[in-house]
Amino acid sequence: MNRDECVTLLQRVACRDKRQPSAAMLATWCSAMTDIELGDAIEAMNYLDRTSTEFLMPKHVRDAVQVVVDKRTRGQRLSGQVATVRAIETTKESNRARRLRRIRECRGCDDHGRLLDGRFCSHDVEGL
Numbered sequence: 001m002n003r004d005e006c007v008t009l010l011q012r013v014a015c016r017d018k019r020q021p022s023a024a025m026l027a028t029w030c031s032a033m034t035d036i037e038l039g040d041a042i043e044a045m046n047y048l049d050r051t052s053t054e055f056l057m058p059k060h061v062r063d064a065v066q067v068v069v070d071k072r073t074r075g076q077r078l079s080g081q082v083a084t085v086r087a088i089e090t091t092k093e094s095n096r097a098r099r100l101r102r103i104r105e106c107r108g109c110d111d112h113g114r115l116l117d118g119r120f121c122s123h124d125v126e127g128l
């Protein structure tokens with residue numbers, strides 16, 4: 001985050017413990033937060049408001065950012081897996097529908113796709 005964003009973060013931190021932000025304090029927080037996104041830091045602050053009564057140092061916020069980012073990544077991975085499972089189910093369903101249609105259209109086998117001798121039909125008789 002940039003300096004302005006760090007001012008926003010420090011104001012947010014100061015809300016918790018009534019500390020008086022100073023230029024030196026801001027410089028310390030800024031140098032500790034250069035690689036952190038403001039949105040992640042605010043999310044981390046929300047998390048810390050729920051889970052901690054500590055007087056916050058930059059390290060606390062950095063650690064909490066790691067927690068919320070990990071949680072988010074895990075959630076995204078999970079929803080990706082759910083989407084994959086749904087896609088597989090959709091494919092299975094359409095494979096099943098295709099198989100049933102071929103059986104229905106085939107003149108060589110029964111409703112279960114079996115020939116008279118019990119073997120599965122390959123439905124090659126279509127069009128004969």
Ligand SMILES: [Zn+2]
Nearest residue numbers: 106109121123
């Ligand atoms: Zn058949």
